[in-house]
Amino acid sequence: MKTDTHQVPQGEGKGRTIVLTLVMAVITVVMFSQGKMPQDPKEMIALVLTLLFANTLFFLLLYTGRTDRYRAIYFSTFAVSLIISFVSHMFEARGSMSLSETKILQCEVPFCHLVIPMTLVPMAITKTIIFPGSLLGKYASIASMFVIWIGATLALGRGFCSWVCFYGGLDDGFSRVLKRPVIRNINPKWIYLPFAVLLLVALTAAVYLSPVYCSWLCPFKAVTEFQAVTSTKILIQTIIFVGLFIGLVIVLPILTKKRTQCAFLCPFGAMQSLTNKINVFDVRIDKEKCVKCKRCIQVCPTLSMSEESLEQGCARITCMKCGKCIDNCPKGAISYHIKGTDIPGKRNAYRLLFLFAAFLFLAIFSSHIIQDGIVRVLKLITTGSMIS
Amino acid sequence: MPKIRSIFGYMWAGAAIIVVFATFLASDFFSRALVASSGVKISPWYSGGEVVQTLDHGSYRTHVHRPVFDALIGEKDEGFIQVNWEPLAGLPSVIEESFDYSGDGKADFSVRVDTKTGEASLAPINPMVVSIRKTAKLDDGWMIRVQLSRTIKKDR
Numbered sequence: 393m394k395t396d397t398h399q400v401p402q403g404e405g406k407g408r409t410i411v412l413t414l415v416m417a418v419i420t421v422v423m424f425s426q427g428k429m430p431q432d433p434k435e436m437i438a439l440v441l442t443l444l445f446a447n448t449l450f451f452l453l454l455y456t457g458r459t460d461r462y463r464a465i466y467f468s469t470f471a472v473s474l475i476i477s478f479v480s481h482m483f484e485a486r487g488s489m490s491l492s493e494t495k496i497l498q499c500e501v502p503f504c505h506l507v508i509p510m511t512l513v514p515m516a517i518t519k520t521i522i523f524p525g526s527l528l529g530k531y532a533s534i535a536s537m538f539v540i541w542i543g544a545t546l547a548l549g550r551g552f553c554s555w556v557c558f559y560g561g562l563d564d565g566f567s568r569v570l571k572r573p574v575i576r577n578i579n580p581k582w583i584y585l586p587f588a589v590l591l592l593v594a595l596t597a598a599v600y601l602s603p604v605y606c607s608w609l610c611p612f613k614a615v616t617e618f619q620a621v622t623s624t625k626i627l628i629q630t631i632i633f634v635g636l637f638i639g640l641v642i643v644l645p646i647l648t649k650k651r652t653q654c655a656f657l658c659p660f661g662a663m664q665s666l667t668n669k670i671n672v673f674d675v676r677i678d679k680e681k682c683v684k685c686k687r688c689i690q691v692c693p694t695l696s697m698s699e700e701s702l703e704q705g706c707a708r709i710t711c712m713k714c715g716k717c718i719d720n721c722p723k724g725a726i727s728y729h730i731k732g733t734d735i736p737g738k739r740n741a742y743r744l745l746f747l748f749a750a751f752l753f754l755a756i757f758s759s760h761i762i763q764d765g766i767v768r769v770l771k772l773i774t775t776g777s778m779i780s
Numbered sequence: 781m782p783k784i785r786s787i788f789g790y791m792w793a794g795a796a797i798i799v800v801f802a803t804f805l806a807s808d809f810f811s812r813a814l815v816a817s818s819g820v821k822i823s824p825w826y827s828g829g830e831v832v833q834t835l836d837h838g839s840y841r842t843h844v845h846r847p848v849f850d851a852l853i854g855e856k857d858e859g860f861i862q863v864n865w866e867p868l869a870g871l872p873s874v875i876e877e878s879f880d881y882s883g884d885g886k887a888d889f890s891v892r893v894d895t896k897t898g899e900a901s902l903a904p905i906n907p908m909v910v911s912i913r914k915t916a917k918l919d920d921g922w923m924i925r926v927q928l929s930r931t932i933k934k935d936r
């Protein structure tokens with residue numbers, strides 16, 4: 393391992409990087425293929441490309457010492473692949489992106505983690521899940537998403553929002569379009585809005601026994617599935633979804649270079665922030681090295697760095713562990729950290745342990761979606777259609 | 781003491797990596813265990829509630845669900861009762877059936893569903909029976925949800 397005296401992000405040595413990448417390669421081959429090689433040539437190509445993509449990025453993460461740049465490429469690819477895969481799946485199964493009433497009445501709606509905060513109170517009191525999905529089996533079942541959420545929360549806390557969420561890569565990606573932000577001064581009080589939204593949707597969901605955020609506010613309905621427009625109410629809901637998607641996921645991230653939907657709206661994100669308290673990994677600032685240049689405050693996409701953070705030596709509770717501040721600190725004062733250990737301590741070891749947990753989660757969780765996305769694109773090139 | 785905390789921190793971080801593997805390798809196991817141990821079900825507002833009676837008509841069956849008035853705590857004044865008919869292939873072109881969900885030996889309402897056009901009509905007998913809330917063709921049958929109201933009963 394290189395010594396910890398350099399000031400800018402520093403990677404592992406070449407030999408160590410190769411050994412660790414080989415370890416990751418073995419794990420990803422086993423996990424991505426699930427022990428069997430695909431017979432279909434398109435699926436084979438997709439598997440190989442996904443493996444190459446994952447392991448190249450892991451190599452670069454380790455060798456360059458830069459986290460956010462390579463994480464963001466993977467994370468955004470995951471989000472785009474999800475849209476390609478999900479929408480193709482919907483067209484194959486239902487002939488459109490809209491959700492028919494029949495599927496709702498048969499409880500066959502795919503479940504997504506954003507519903508979780510609204511399900512918890514009714515689940516605790518009535519032992520029922522207020523969502524028209526299937527508990528087990530089927531595509532995106534409720535129990536499987538709960539297992540993913542619990543696993544990711546234990547391993548990463550709010551790191552979920554930079555390494556696991558299949559939507560987060562969208563505003564993350566759009567926040568990188570411009571080199572400099574057009575809108576600079578954002579009131580930091582906005583970071584409290586998701587907590588208010590969380591409280592509101594959790595309470596209204598409990599009172600009405602209905603996942604109100606999904607029905608009225610979720611911007612991602614615009615790119616996944618929405619109810620067929622059969623009434624004025626559904627038309628208004630659709631306009632809200634599309635408006636929020638364009639505003640919070642595309643336009644504002646481009647103009648502000650912040651992840652505006654994740655930092656200023658998402659109630660699931662707010663709930664995940666609370667789980668940072670029980671997670672072992674955090675982002676810490678070495679006060680001895682910090683020269684208060686405030687670069688980290690400027691670049692943080694979630695306003696999780698503030699002057700108080702610099703004073704206290706730690707990021708705010710809303711930190712998504714994306715690594716952008718770490719990459720951008722000119723003095724190498726910011727690092728991933730394991731609770732209970734010294735600061736700066738063995739920062740490369742802390743980072744390595746965090747990266748293994750976070751990268752593995754992202755790689756395994758996204759592998760089938762990215763592979764399916766590649767297969768769909770290959771189908772489009774060879775047959776002119778993404779669906780079978 | 782700091783050393784113990786540091787060892788504990790490293791162990792916890794190592795456990796995080798194990799959790800990642802366990803999440804994916806044992807996902808099916810954990811999913812089943814979660815459902816079995818928590819005993820959760822889909823809310824009756826979506827599933828229609830448990831089926832309490834099945835009537836066999838030879839070529840098709842009628843499933844009568846329990847009335848749903850469930851609230852977060854206690855019950856709501858407004859609810860519904862769901863009836864399903866299946867399989868699609870065995871259904872007559874017009875279904876006409878009466879139901880006694882209150883169990884007093886007298887029919888509470890009767891419905892008529894045209895399985896070709898989807899037209900449905902309701903003849904309420906019990907004053908709690910209000911209107912047809914929803915009629916829908918499912919993948920393998922038809923269903924109807926009939927609106928029930930306790931306040932209407934009190935008002936009348």
Ligand code: SF4
Nearest residue numbers: 553557560654658661
């Ligand atoms: S804030 Fe919400 S949408 Fe954004 S990454 Fe987190 S869960 Fe996903």
Ligand code: SF4
Nearest residue numbers: 692711712714715717
């Ligand atoms: S504080 Fe750093 S690691 Fe946390 S969200 Fe902001 S830039 Fe990312």
